[in-house]
Amino acid sequence: MESRAAVETMEAIGASISALAVYVDLATGNVPSGGPVPAACFGPAAADPLRDQAGAYLDGLAELAKVEARLAALKVQLVAGYANTEKAMTPPAASPQERTVREMAVTAEVAGVLTISERAASALRFEASTLTTGRPVTLSALQAGSISWQHARIMVDETVDLGAAGAAELEAHFLDPDAPNPARGCPAGELVPCRFRAKVRTWRERHHPVSIEKRHARSAADRRVEYAPDSDGMAWFSAYLPAAQAAGIWDRTTAAARAMQGPGETRTLTQLRADIASTWLLTAAHELTPAGGVPSPAAQVLVTVPVFSLLGLTEEPAMLDGYGPIPPSVARRLVADGATSFLRVLTDPHDGAPLETGRTSYRIPKPMRQWLRLRDATCTFPACNNHSLDNDADHLLAWADGGGTGISNLGQLCPKHHRLKHASAWTPTAASAEDPPGWTSPSGRHYTSEQPDWEPPHWPPHIQAIFQELAAPGGLDPGLPELAGDDAQASTLPPGQDSCLDAAPPGIALTDREAA
Structure with missing residues (x-):
């Protein structure tokens, strides 16, 4: 079955390569710059040859993106097929240690053939196994070239603990236009991966079988601040915090940075954020008040709360502007405390x-x-x-x-x-x-x-x-x-x-x- 799927993917790639032939002619210089454009590309009566030539380059890029997606689907099928064939050829392991060694051997072989690290090969094996055995809609979309490899990996990441039924429902919502409740707006493949992940994560939080309250409490216990030296006399300072705190810090810092911009300010918004954060962390509050100090206006973070969730009648997640779903208890606390940096939004x-x-x-x-x-x-x-x-x-x-x-x-x-x-x-x-x-x-x-x-x-x-x-x-x-x-x-x-x-x-x- 996997072999047949790989053959079908190869046939689709072949068709795409044929469609790219005209664009390859342009890209390799077979058509002189500014010269006549072949009728095979644009038809016999092209009104604007240069505009049509520019359009052909864009059409070629769009077709190439489909080829890359189909190649990724083929790689997935070949990796999964190799792992399954090795498993079928090998007698059952006599012990857990032997099973682990065999898995390591298969991963090392994939890493060697693809010239990647064993860690990357292990991740690829997991993604290949997940897509070929449990995410048929995602794999079909990848084979068709309607989503990219990055989109497919996001689907694997965000469905890893949803269970078979939850994963199938998420796939249908974003990739099946005939689903009972398909996603609104542009198709998944037309969203840049980071925006697609944000949408998928929002849906996942609303439909996850485990309460967001429990998952948030578990993750909040792991909050921390990290420091990592970097080159050129620089270093990274980062914090893993509850989303409401992180969003408030970010927006307050941004508001202060924007307040400092003006004709006499040469620093960029990014540089101002860094300087303000450093000033706030390294100086006492009273040192920020003199003229020329760093202003600290209140931020305005939108918190969208379902009405029944605000009343405590349901446990639906609220939405924090710029982040996504947060536990309803956090949203209720922000509203009840009257935090001036947070603006309540009720939903219908x-x-x-x-x-x-x-x-x-x-x-x-x-x-x-x-x-x-x-x-x-x-x-x-x-x-x-x-x-x-x-x-x-x-x-x-x-x-x-x-x-x-x-x-x-x-x-x-x-x-x-x-x-x-x-x-x-x-x-x-x-x-x-x-x-x-x-x-x-x-x-x-x-x-x-x-x-x-x-x-x-x-x-x-x-x-x-x-x-x-x-x-x-x-x-x-x-x-x-x-x-x-x-x-x-x-x-x-x-x-x-x-x-x-x-x-x-x-x-x-x-x-x-x-x-x-």
């Missing part, structure tokens, strides 16, 4: 989308900017992972061209890609209150937005029972219940209003300058 008990940002409990001078942070999380430019605190709110359609200040005409961009938008032909596509914009490149290629993968929260059993009674004949509508009090928000928006944050809180005039 019907579909999991954000409801409101706690305007009555925290002064927000720029409510639209906060909603953008919720919707976009990172810079919306393809493959950019820049954290929301560093980004600019920008009009998708410029104000001068008739663009409004509604949430559907705003997007988050890091400073680099903000400049690129205004200085090049990269163009954002439409957005909405819930979905960030996609992008169209100068070559005309479209990159789909990475949409938030909200899920309906868990309802407590006794509340489910109430609504089942209401759904009985003569009962009330079993849909989303009315929310009472100041926190009430409609589950649908009134005509012409992009979000529940389009209207500024009383006493706050939201200007275009503030929104942008």
Whole structure:
């Protein structure tokens, strides 16, 4: 069976190589630079030969990425096939020690053939065994070239302790468009690996068979600070901390660094973060107050909490902006303590989308900017992972061209890609209150937005029972219940209003300058 799968993968690779033949001609110089482009590449009536030639290079890179994925799938099948064949040829081990030696021998053989370390070979063997025996959807996607080897490794990493049923459900969610609840937004293979891992980790935390509270308590016991010398008179200083503490430290340091930037400041944001952290750790608090000292403004970290989880009725994870899922007990503690660095966000008990940002409990001078942070999380430019605190709110359609200040005409961009938008032909596509914009490149290629993968929260059993009674004949509508009090928000928006944050809180005039 494995041999047949390897043969099929080889056939797919052969087809891809054939498709690459035209692009190889271009890459090897068979077509002179600026010269005529063969009709086989672009058709008999190419209107812009140079533009078509540039497009051919990009098409070639896209096809090459598929070839690399298929080669990775073939490597996986060959490694697994070799290990299984060796096991079949060898009589049962007489002792655990003998079994260990045989495993070491197989790993050493793979390492020798591939010229890699035995540690890397051991990891490859594990990944190959997992993919060929327990992750069929992932292996099929790799063979088809629709995901990369990095994506496949992430699937192995994040499903290692989910069990067969949980792993199959995770695979289906991200890789099967016909699944009952497929992931929203662009396909998995179009996400850069770090963003794909963040999405997979979020899903895993919500569906893991072991409570996040128990796993967090176990990991928190291993918190530590580490120091490692490096070259050129430098060293690494790092800390392994609970996510809420680490996010608060990072955002507070970033806010202080941004406050120090100005015409007379030559240090970069990265250098300022390092200098501020060093100053805070090496000096007493009173030494930071004189003129010229390091400012320490409060950060604003968004904590998204399902309503029932905040009330203690369920144990669903909360979401920490820039990190991902955290235990609900941590989120409840942050809200109860009134930590000024953390901004509470409640989610709709019907579909999991954000409801409101706690305007009555925290002064927000720029409510639209906060909603953008919720919707976009990172810079919306393809493959950019820049954290929301560093980004600019920008009009998708410029104000001068008739663009409004509604949430559907705003997007988050890091400073680099903000400049690129205004200085090049990269163009954002439409957005909405819930979905960030996609992008169209100068070559005309479209990159789909990475949409938030909200899920309906868990309802407590006794509340489910109430609504089942209401759904009985003569009962009330079993849909989303009315929310009472100041926190009430409609589950649908009134005509012409992009979000529940389009209207500024009383006493706050939201200007275009503030929104942008």
